[in-house]
Amino acid sequence: MLHKAILLILDGLGDRPIPELGHLTPLEKATAPNLDRLAREGICGLMSVLGPGFVPGSDVAHLTIFGYDIHNYYAGRGPIEAVGLGLQLAGGDVALRGNLSTVDDDLTILDRRAGGITDVSGLVRDLDGLEIDGVRFIVRPGTAHRAAVIMRGQGLSAAITDPDSHFDSPKACDPEPTDHSPEAKFTAEVVSKFIARSHEILARSPINTDRKARGLLPANFMLLRGAGKHNNLPSFEEKYGLKACGIAGAGLYKGLATYAGMTLIDVPGATGLEDTDVRAKFTAALRCLETFDFVFVHVKATDSLSHDGNYEGKAAFIEKIDAAAEILLNRPDGVLLVVTGDHTTSCTRRNHTADPVPILMHAPHGDSLRVDQVTAFGERPCQQGGLGKILGIDVMPEVMTLLNRSRMIGT
Amino acid sequence: MLHKAILLILDGLGDRPIPELGHLTPLEKATAPNLDRLAREGICGLMSVLGPGFVPGSDVAHLTIFGYDIHNYYAGRGPIEAVGLGLQLAGGDVALRGNLSTVDDDLTILDRRAGGITDVSGLVRDLDGLEIDGVRFIVRPGTAHRAAVIMRGQGLSAAITDPDSHFDSPKACDPEPTDHSPEAKFTAEVVSKFIARSHEILARSPINTDRKARGLLPANFMLLRGAGKHNNLPSFEEKYGLKACGIAGAGLYKGLATYAGMTLIDVPGATGLEDTDVRAKFTAALRCLETFDFVFVHVKATDSLSHDGNYEGKAAFIEKIDAAAEILLNRPDGVLLVVTGDHTTSCTRRNHTADPVPILMHAPHGDSLRVDQVTAFGERPCQQGGLGKILGIDVMPEVMTLLNRSRMIGT
Numbered sequence: 001m002l003h004k005a006i007l008l009i010l011d012g013l014g015d016r017p018i019p020e021l022g023h024l025t026p027l028e029k030a031t032a033p034n035l036d037r038l039a040r041e042g043i044c045g046l047m048s049v050l051g052p053g054f055v056p057g058s059d060v061a062h063l064t065i066f067g068y069d070i071h072n073y074y075a076g077r078g079p080i081e082a083v084g085l086g087l088q089l090a091g092g093d094v095a096l097r098g099n100l101s102t103v104d105d106d107l108t109i110l111d112r113r114a115g116g117i118t119d120v121s122g123l124v125r126d127l128d129g130l131e132i133d134g135v136r137f138i139v140r141p142g143t144a145h146r147a148a149v150i151m152r153g154q155g156l157s158a159a160i161t162d163p164d165s166h167f168d169s170p171k172a173c174d175p176e177p178t179d180h181s182p183e184a185k186f187t188a189e190v191v192s193k194f195i196a197r198s199h200e201i202l203a204r205s206p207i208n209t210d211r212k213a214r215g216l217l218p219a220n221f222m223l224l225r226g227a228g229k230h231n232n233l234p235s236f237e238e239k240y241g242l243k244a245c246g247i248a249g250a251g252l253y254k255g256l257a258t259y260a261g262m263t264l265i266d267v268p269g270a271t272g273l274e275d276t277d278v279r280a281k282f283t284a285a286l287r288c289l290e291t292f293d294f295v296f297v298h299v300k301a302t303d304s305l306s307h308d309g310n311y312e313g314k315a316a317f318i319e320k321i322d323a324a325a326e327i328l329l330n331r332p333d334g335v336l337l338v339v340t341g342d343h344t345t346s347c348t349r350r351n352h353t354a355d356p357v358p359i360l361m362h363a364p365h366g367d368s369l370r371v372d373q374v375t376a377f378g379e380r381p382c383q384q385g386g387l388g389k390i391l392g393i394d395v396m397p398e399v400m401t402l403l404n405r406s407r408m409i410g411t
Numbered sequence: 412m413l414h415k416a417i418l419l420i421l422d423g424l425g426d427r428p429i430p431e432l433g434h435l436t437p438l439e440k441a442t443a444p445n446l447d448r449l450a451r452e453g454i455c456g457l458m459s460v461l462g463p464g465f466v467p468g469s470d471v472a473h474l475t476i477f478g479y480d481i482h483n484y485y486a487g488r489g490p491i492e493a494v495g496l497g498l499q500l501a502g503g504d505v506a507l508r509g510n511l512s513t514v515d516d517d518l519t520i521l522d523r524r525a526g527g528i529t530d531v532s533g534l535v536r537d538l539d540g541l542e543i544d545g546v547r548f549i550v551r552p553g554t555a556h557r558a559a560v561i562m563r564g565q566g567l568s569a570a571i572t573d574p575d576s577h578f579d580s581p582k583a584c585d586p587e588p589t590d591h592s593p594e595a596k597f598t599a600e601v602v603s604k605f606i607a608r609s610h611e612i613l614a615r616s617p618i619n620t621d622r623k624a625r626g627l628l629p630a631n632f633m634l635l636r637g638a639g640k641h642n643n644l645p646s647f648e649e650k651y652g653l654k655a656c657g658i659a660g661a662g663l664y665k666g667l668a669t670y671a672g673m674t675l676i677d678v679p680g681a682t683g684l685e686d687t688d689v690r691a692k693f694t695a696a697l698r699c700l701e702t703f704d705f706v707f708v709h710v711k712a713t714d715s716l717s718h719d720g721n722y723e724g725k726a727a728f729i730e731k732i733d734a735a736a737e738i739l740l741n742r743p744d745g746v747l748l749v750v751t752g753d754h755t756t757s758c759t760r761r762n763h764t765a766d767p768v769p770i771l772m773h774a775p776h777g778d779s780l781r782v783d784q785v786t787a788f789g790e791r792p793c794q795q796g797g798l799g800k801i802l803g804i805d806v807m808p809e810v811m812t813l814l815n816r817s818r819m820i821g822t
Contacts, residue, residue, distance in 0.1 A: 016779050016780075016781065017777060017779075017780070017781060017782065019776070023777055023782070025781075046799070050820055051805075052808035052809050052812065053805070053807070053808020053809065053811050053812055053817050053818075054808070054818065055812075055817045055818060055819040055820065056819075056820055057819055057820060057821025057822040058822070059821045059822055060820050060821025060822075061821070070820070070821070077821075077822050226822070346779075348412075348779070349815055352819060353812060353815065353817065354808070354811075354812040355781070355812060379781050380781060380782075380783065380784075380797065383781070383783055383796075383797040383799070384784075384795070388799060389799040389800070
């Protein structure tokens, strides 16, 4: 009887047929005997994460596949990044994601990543603990140019525009309230003051003086975006009764696992890049089954290679995953394995698209599964799968059904 | 890369298996090598326009396939017919469709179409501009016995019953308000007065005196139905950023295209009947691609033949469309082609049914499409299609996905 599950998400797995690959997708092109065996022995389908025509961002996609209704539980990227860096959000806190950039005297953005700065911990230390109008700013360094910012105080709102103009304007800008509440107006004003104050502090930092002396761009400005409050979503365990953990290399996915209340498992060699140690992650996943009921494993590079338009690299990376998947095939009895992506990332478009993603569910000895006739894991083979076409929000209910944990309606 | 689209709707295309056709449907029975090629080179599926069990009317079906939520945007037939005749609706106007009929002194309806009258423009002219209780009536002739009526004035409501009793009663009747608002009460009273006044005017019209002298039934009574206000729906271009045009022979479909803000393209020979020049319509569609991003083409007779129970005629007409479809196969690169119906019209039932309709999407050289294994266009072959089972409201999101115009949710 199935009683535990592994959810393996290969980021941006889905793709469109590529003329240079003989009109196959990278997944269809890859020689992937283990994934094909999982498909052959399992039940397959296509997952439209948010429904036709909606292109899922990675954060929204993961929350949806975890079973959280994003209308209630998605609060922007800020809180997810903050918890991913190990910060605790209290009720009323507003979190933003930040990145250190370079501006000139005119506040024109010269480089959004401050000349490729690799460590902002020294610079960020000078901003941490700033108090403005009774609001305390907690600032922590992320990877490379990134940082997380938490605002703690009375009367804060997340209803402000991004003070980061992204690529729409060459100039840094101030946030605006997006509703008529005094809280939104107050928060926008405090963030504006923080931006100005932090710019002053960063501009005169000895670290930046030293960078300029070495011919590097100064990291003299904090771009902020994704303001959100923690939505106090129920943890994965509260929601499903499953003790859950997460294994990921890239920061966002650690954040998403933490956000859903999963225990984060650190795996040496899990880089979130093409060189990641997939075997180590899968081996760790099996070990986690001794303690946890549900193991989320995230592999990032399928997506990054698609954003680069590198379809051959994507196919080769899928082959690397496939070789490691032998470890998952040899997992203990009673453990359901789900393999899918969080969205399609088209190598020709070099971006996410709304096309559905292949999904397979596999059980040792076909335990409880209505095994279908699909014999390979791929976009086209999965069109014929027994799961049919499902939504992202359907994945966990399907898992719960197979784990015999679904709720009876009526009598 | 796909960047434009043609949507070809063959009205009432879907059907049920017919014993006399060896349990094939007319589409399955027809020898249609071009439609089959489109299916073989494309991706197919079945479309349930409104979901299982709902029988779509043509107006509701088209609005749904165009992507308009009918709960918000369907306001009855009146406004659609009015804009189809080139009338402009102002805010607050109520539009009704009318048809000139014959009643006796007792107001018993003798003929709903006034003895097959072919031109009501002279009769309608005497009603146009009537003012009743401050409400002005704008009346325009449609095809044959049909007319459009717009009420313009203060305090009007569309919440009235059809004053046309259809076939439920042999007698003409007055409208009733369907809510308790003073506007509905007032509108019902004004419409009642218009019906009485127009009956007086029509009864003494010299045109009717002449008809009677020639042994024809007088067109002495205006049957009204489908009261609605213009819903100010966003135009197709506002909604999708696609400059759109429509090609149709029959009035309702011209109205629907206009209602959705498409530019109407007049094609000589497009009659909306079995004799329509399908080749001319398809040729015009290709020419429209020079100016427009989205071309809606409507062909009517598949439906009319089904209402007549003429399954052999329907199959033969599909073969006529198929021969012309060669033109569409030779369209420029980058143009998605969608072929479907607006609903099933069963030749045995001689009416619309809720059965889903075959749909195919085709791209030159398979561009961006996850081409499936379907090799023929038909109700049964499409059951195996890669699009699976979709709703009418999903069609435009699927199109927008393939045109790379979908919206990202999250980051």
